Amino acid sequence: GCGGGGDGTQAGGGDGPLTIGFSQVGAESGWRTANTQSIQEAAAAAGVDLKFSDAQQKQENQIKAIRSFIQQRVDVIAFSPVVESGWETVLKEAKTANIPVILTDRAVDSPDTTLYKTFLGSDFVAEGRKSGEWLTKEFGAATGPVRIVELQGTTGSAPANDRKAGFAEVIGKDPKFQVVASQTGEFTRSKGKEVMEAFLKSQGKIDVLYAHNDDMALGAIEAIEGAGLKPGTDVKIVSVDGVRDALQALADGKINFVVECNPLLGTQLMDLAKKVAAGEAVPPRVETQETVFDQAAAKAALPERKY
Ligand code: AHR
DSSP states (O other), X not given: OOGGGTTXXXXXXXXXXXEEEEEEOOXXXXXXXXXXXXXXXXXXXXXXXXXXEEOTTOHHHHHHHHHHHHHTTOSEEEXXXXXXXXXXXXXXXXXXXXXXXXXXXXXXXXXXXXXXXXXXXXXXXXXXXHHHHHHHHHTTTOOSOEEEEEEEOSTTOHHHHHHHHHHHHHHTTSTTEEEEEEEEOTTOHHXXXXXXXXXXXXXXXXXXXXXXSHHHHHHHHHHHHHTTOOBTTXXXXXXXXXXXXXXXXXXTTSOOEEEEOOOOOHHHXXXXXXXXXXXXXXXXXXXXXXXXXXXXXXXXXXXXXXX
């Protein structure tokens, strides 16, 4: 080393463990809880000092947390942006302070890619396409119209925007597929239930529910059963994530198809953080590997499913 300046591998310039400030979206879903746990466990295993902050689904809380991380001179800032827009000012502040930023799980829509080092997470457009592809196969022989309701994720979030777009792109090739209602269920069970109850009252026959995440699908199942209908039979359901409860519902025939979104980003995040803190090059985009589940795949995966 070179005395008081440390070995130069850490942006904060201090000795001791690597410090990461992480601003999480909230605790809105089973996916999110698994994601938080993965990051906390990976930090502990890597000997990283993790400063964890829960934004409770509010962008202003995330901006405050990032400013506080800058003030504390953490080595790396990582965050999962609740919405896509409105990050430039605070990310410029981090850049000016020379603190590298890693986007985790969700992207920002700024064209200035120098504001962050890398983006680790899923391809949400691909997830939307996979949902649509399942649907077009499942209803391949149907004459139509196929009446679809959509429960969107958090308004303005990357997964809501992208899953909507990927799905629309695929089903849009055949006019028999009609999205008759589409509204946000905020990625939560309670809101998914509430909005599905309203859809069931206002829409007449509903053939399909496309839910942007499992929690909303699980809430909607309660609404469908409450209306005296059979989820998975009277209303076919496709959702995204692959949390245990949804794979169980798929095994039980209440959900028909689940597109995986992998929340276990912790280990990759720690590796990337160590590299960017050391000034090493990292790929600008690190995509998560994921699969899809039909009923047989869900039954096979359940015994090992950790979240
Ligand atoms: O950003 C990932 C999404 O956020 C998950 O699909 C959803 O469950 C979570 O809340």
